Amino acid sequence: MTRVLGPWETFLLAVLVLVYAANAWISPQFLTVGNQINLFQLSIEKIIIALVMAFVIINAEIDLSVGSMMGLSACAFATLVEAGTPAALACALCLGIGPAGGFLNGWFVARLGLPSLVVTLATLIGFRGLARILLEDRSIGGFPDWFAALGQRGLIGPVPLGLLSFLVLFALLYVVLEKGGFGRKTYVIGVSRDVAEFAGLDTARHKILIFMASGLVASYAGLLFAARVGAVRGDVGQGFELDIITMALLGGVSIFGGSGTLTGVGLAILIVLSLRNGMSLMNVTGHIQTGVVGLLLIASVLVPRLGARLARRAPA
Amino acid sequence: MAAPVLALRDVSKSFGATRALSGMTLELWPGEVHAVVGENGAGKSTMIKIMTGVHAPSTGGVEVDGRPVTLSGPREARAKGVSAIYQEPMVFPDLDVAENIFISATDLGLVQRRGLLRERARELIARIGMSLDPDRVASGLTLAEQQAVEIARALSQDVRVLIMDEPTASLSAHEAGELRRIARGLAAEGVAVVYISHRLEEIFEVAHRVTVIRDGSHISTRPIAEVTPERMIAEMVGREVGNYFRKDESHATPEVLLSVRGLGVEDAFEGVSFDIHRGEVLCLAGLIGARRTDVALSLFGIRPATAGRVLWKGQEVRIGSPRAAMALGIAYVSEDRRKLGLALPLSIRSNVTLATLGKVLTRWGLMRERAERAVTQGYRERLNIRMADADTPVGKLSGGNQQKVMLAKWLETNPQLLIFDEPTRGIDVGAKAEVHDLIRQFVRQGGAALVISSDLPEVLALGDRILVMREGRQMGVIPHEAATQEGVMRLATGQDRDAA
Numbered sequence: 001m002t003r004v005l006g007p008w009e010t011f012l013l014a015v016l017v018l019v020y021a022a023n024a025w026i027s028p029q030f031l032t033v034g035n036q037i038n039l040f041q042l043s044i045e046k047i048i049i050a051l052v053m054a055f056v057i058i059n060a061e062i063d064l065s066v067g068s069m070m071g072l073s074a075c076a077f078a079t080l081v082e083a084g085t086p087a088a089l090a091c092a093l094c095l096g097i098g099p100a101g102g103f104l105n106g107w108f109v110a111r112l113g114l115p116s117l118v119v120t121l122a123t124l125i126g127f128r129g130l131a132r133i134l135l136e137d138r139s140i141g142g143f144p145d146w147f148a149a150l151g152q153r154g155l156i157g158p159v160p161l162g163l164l165s166f167l168v169l170f171a172l173l174y175v176v177l178e179k180g181g182f183g184r185k186t187y188v189i190g191v192s193r194d195v196a197e198f199a200g201l202d203t204a205r206h207k208i209l210i211f212m213a214s215g216l217v218a219s220y221a222g223l224l225f226a227a228r229v230g231a232v233r234g235d236v237g238q239g240f241e242l243d244i245i246t247m248a249l250l251g252g253v254s255i256f257g258g259s260g261t262l263t264g265v266g267l268a269i270l271i272v273l274s275l276r277n278g279m280s281l282m283n284v285t286g287h288i289q290t291g292v293v294g295l296l297l298i299a300s301v302l303v304p305r306l307g308a309r310l311a312r313r314a315p316a
Numbered sequence: 317m318a319a320p321v322l323a324l325r326d327v328s329k330s331f332g333a334t335r336a337l338s339g340m341t342l343e344l345w346p347g348e349v350h351a352v353v354g355e356n357g358a359g360k361s362t363m364i365k366i367m368t369g370v371h372a373p374s375t376g377g378v379e380v381d382g383r384p385v386t387l388s389g390p391r392e393a394r395a396k397g398v399s400a401i402y403q404e405p406m407v408f409p410d411l412d413v414a415e416n417i418f419i420s421a422t423d424l425g426l427v428q429r430r431g432l433l434r435e436r437a438r439e440l441i442a443r444i445g446m447s448l449d450p451d452r453v454a455s456g457l458t459l460a461e462q463q464a465v466e467i468a469r470a471l472s473q474d475v476r477v478l479i480m481d482e483p484t485a486s487l488s489a490h491e492a493g494e495l496r497r498i499a500r501g502l503a504a505e506g507v508a509v510v511y512i513s514h515r516l517e518e519i520f521e522v523a524h525r526v527t528v529i530r531d532g533s534h535i536s537t538r539p540i541a542e543v544t545p546e547r548m549i550a551e552m553v554g555r556e557v558g559n560y561f562r563k564d565e566s567h568a569t570p571e572v573l574l575s576v577r578g579l580g581v582e583d584a585f586e587g588v589s590f591d592i593h594r595g596e597v598l599c600l601a602g603l604i605g606a607r608r609t610d611v612a613l614s615l616f617g618i619r620p621a622t623a624g625r626v627l628w629k630g631q632e633v634r635i636g637s638p639r640a641a642m643a644l645g646i647a648y649v650s651e652d653r654r655k656l657g658l659a660l661p662l663s664i665r666s667n668v669t670l671a672t673l674g675k676v677l678t679r680w681g682l683m684r685e686r687a688e689r690a691v692t693q694g695y696r697e698r699l700n701i702r703m704a705d706a707d708t709p710v711g712k713l714s715g716g717n718q719q720k721v722m723l724a725k726w727l728e729t730n731p732q733l734l735i736f737d738e739p740t741r742g743i744d745v746g747a748k749a750e751v752h753d754l755i756r757q758f759v760r761q762g763g764a765a766l767v768i769s770s771d772l773p774e775v776l777a778l779g780d781r782i783l784v785m786r787e788g789r790q791m792g793v794i795p796h797e798a799a800t801q802e803g804v805m806r807l808a809t810g811q812d813r814d815a816a
Binding site: 175194196258 | 638648671673
């Protein structure tokens, strides 16, 4: 927690430099400002949620419902706007759905002691069902211009709201996790909920807060999606949870909880995005891109173990 | 032909630096119930594990029918006719009785013939004089019935030595009687039964011979008729005063800090009443299963009391959570450092400030790292914690130093009552003495300590008064002046009950 870069972060940084160098060498467009912003924008919803997913997993839980929550918020927004609600009001209302859903997840997990894998799998289905009920198989668009502009145009210079949100959220969550008391509790509870409970921490409250934050950010991501794409369907965000969890794990967050850093997750996000972007520039299809990310994830689990084994074999 | 069915010859066993058994000798003859008694930690479990092939002896040997053998594991031990059953039976809850009995049978062919299986199960159950439907699913059986299943399982493999480790600890009086009858019955058939129990009265009822072990060594083996409970207890605790010396007199003040009246937790303990004064060390003594930790957990709000009253400085209080306990000034130094006490992968300083995070946070909830380091450094000096630096994961420290980090965490909460659960288990002698000094120092400065310990010399050295429990009941309170190891053991084993 004190060193700037742990061994895993150093490794990720090396990989990232390699990917950037290769991309820049292969494609002259890669390093242009437009492409760099585009690289973030295409996956902006996922990477924003991945930052909070790091908290969830470090806390030794999982939230599979984020993609569905994203879809539900986007669909609720579209339905409200279509019914004549002012878009600003609709945004505010929809930002409330996430924390409410997150509270539901957290309550079942933390107060009733049900496994989060099961609870959030159930709400993954439930939230998605609600989204489908709202929109059925229609697509709703035609949002106000100012809303679409937030999703598509630069807000500060060429930097759009989405990327700006990501950067601000990263800075904020970095401080909370690595420098704050909340982050410390997140690690302790992730290592052992019993130890935390015996030390007098309110672990249930803490877990519920994290699930609520996860819901809030998922809702926000849903609105960003609506603004960026300009139209919403019932399947918005479907399957996103797996990419999101992949980024967190690749970043060195232990699936068993208790360890991982936001720096690592940030680096992993950059690696995944630049790999995909580079392959796109080389006209590699999306399926192969997904396969490469999968290989990377396996490597991320394997490499530290190989390293440990080699270290053991070396003479002391 | 006269050779014991199983014998340990001068067996020693060490785990790292700890010597669990030294020069243990034991002969088991067909047809005897052989009781083995000793304090907690005397080496009984290690001995069982050597007889069942779980551990290999470091030196010395195991003999079957007078011939030296090497038991490579439980499977080979079973093949030689040595089986063990434990306090917690190992049955597969979703299988039925017959399937459980023949769980490791290899001669049944690929397709189990249910009819045959059931028939043989019925025979085995009848042999131990029980009636149990072979088709019943194991999850619905009582503990006693599950043990019967385990015994039948052992019989199905032609058992010659059956080790029963605390088999009656969780049974009702009637069920325990049944089990003792089964043990005698098996002996009459020529099985050698090893019977391990803390209940001395049942040993006199069931055993033919008794072996006393202490500190990993064989003390005596005698026919039951030549033994008295007093002599057995004297041999279990030993004659020597122990390694600890009382360093100072009692500092107990007249001021009562905590009063407990008729405290109970359902299914754990009942009727516990005591006062703790400022400056006093009250020790909770007892054997495994006495439910002493449950008393501590209820006072710390983990499993709140379901009966009785708790008075803190004369005011009736309800302690419903650890936070409530900490708010009063109660801290609990858990026995289980790894599971309940420390976040092992995290740094020493994170662990020291774990229970008092608020003290090292700014108004904005950020960590004041410098303050945290200062706090940690303070305890490093005060408690003599040997560590490289405050960022080392606490899991890398030795047991004694981990114990001190845990203690630092609780001292930082500024407690008035410290509850210690086995504070020196698994730490070396030097660290032990240091922990004792810290406890005495804490009460000298006006605190009070409740110490749970299974280490009798420790109890005698530390306790101003000693409360002895047995199977969830308070057996008596002995003042330090009147306390002897034998006296404590008599209460703990139910040979005595004083009126205090």
